[in-house]
Amino acid sequence: METATAQDILWPEVELIRNEFPILQQTVNGRPLVYLDNGATTQKPVSVIRSMQEYYTQYNSNVHRGVHSLSQQATAAYEAARHAVAAYIGAHHHEVVFTKGTTDAINLVANGFRKTILKEGDEIIISAMEHHSNIVPWQLICEEKGAKLRVIPVSDKGELDMDAYRSMLNGRVKLVSVTWVSNTLGTVNPVKEIIALAHEQGIPVMLDAAQAAAHIPIKVHELDVDFLALSGHKLYGPTGIGILYGKESWLEQLPPYQGGGDMIKHVTFEKTTYADVPLKFEAGTPAICEAIGLGAAVAWVNKVGIHKILAYEHQLTEYAVAALRLIDGLRFIGDARHRSGAISFLVGDTHPSDVGVLLDQQGIAVRTGHHCTQPLCDRFGIPGTVRASLAVYNTTGDIDKLVDGIRKAVTLLG
């Protein structure tokens, strides 16, 4: 066990948080693990792990169909998880569709727009800082329909060019789909303004909240956003589960994504009528255990408090940026005024993968490469970055070790 983090200068209680994460108590390559790859996936608190174990050991059963007790218990827990996530983002529970994750949620909306809305000559707006999962689904449907994908440019600091965005909004645009927080740059986009500007012209907006969900309070009704996607595993929950939030009117309007059991009202060979939203979009046996795990994750975040998390991570990010800035030759990729989670950088002319390998030898987990944002890396003319991404269990001690680790790596690579 480390003692350095016991009296963290920013937040002494962070040690209590760390104790709830069994995976953080190990050594990697002989060093205490410093986990700074939370943008890729967060670790899971013991309450999440226990909730999933309880499901399989005590009431594993299919949902929405059995009259027997276990099935009722499983259904209650599954729907309670939906209520918990809905409350977490300020939505009604029937506006929350369980999906496999953010990618799945974006594809669900893209498929609906392909079938019922998008026509030749229409436009969809995304931004230059999108993850591939918020590029490719739109690219596919635009190609198919002869529609145009338009891209909001990003400045050298890694911020969206809002003037360009304003000028792109017109009657041909059928949807704006942008990320709330950049997974590569850590930029927090002005989503309220983005939504308001689009709505002035009657254009709906989808937000990719994968990198926001664990860091920033989400209130979908206040934002007036039309669609929002997030992933459970980036929110201290399990993999394989996420949600799509959609305004009820939109979810009613979009056709089913996949056909199967659980999504129907009545089936004959001539005609099938569909279940009401959100079940219309949940064909087949869902990821029941994972949904329950996500419910437990949301409960855990609520216990810590998302506002507390926001405040602490803000301080920790400032600490990290200040400490990293002192490293000779280090330059940040993305230096936005409003940032969260990810900090990307390069040191001198070292290759990101070399730095990543040498940090791993010191027990420090960071992500290197293009972070599934190749167009963004091309925009900055770089092969990729080293990315440290923070979660609530990270400490100033973690940052100090990262800084030492980078110095050691750079000396070796010298």
Next chain:
Amino acid sequence: MTIKEQQDRIIEDFEVFGDWMEKYEYIIQLGKDLPLIDPKYKTDDNLIRGCQSKVWLHAELKDGKLEFTADSDAVITKGLVSLVIQVLSGHPPKEIAEAEIYFIEAIGLTSHLSPTRSNGLLSMLKQMKLYALAFQAKSMQN
């Protein structure tokens, strides 16, 4: 030296390193010392794409022996490439195609072979064996 003897020599060389820093210092030095590939071979055709770093590999048959030259944009990858070239380059295609490569695991660098590391080393080993097979097939035709 045979391919096996080359591997055993490298394993012996690595035994002297006390910690990971010495080991990587050596690999980085190998990377820096790797003879330059002729720029005309640094083409997209010769590029082995890994997720993390790029590797260019060129193969040429000289007096019945297959010779490899390579480069990478990452110096640790380049060092690993240098080790693989020391082992495999300059042997008849048949021997390369049939060689069992065990030194990477023996010197504790298995993680570099994992597909998740995707640094191109695994792809490069595969590509070298493919070249060997291709040249072997060609020589049998002649």
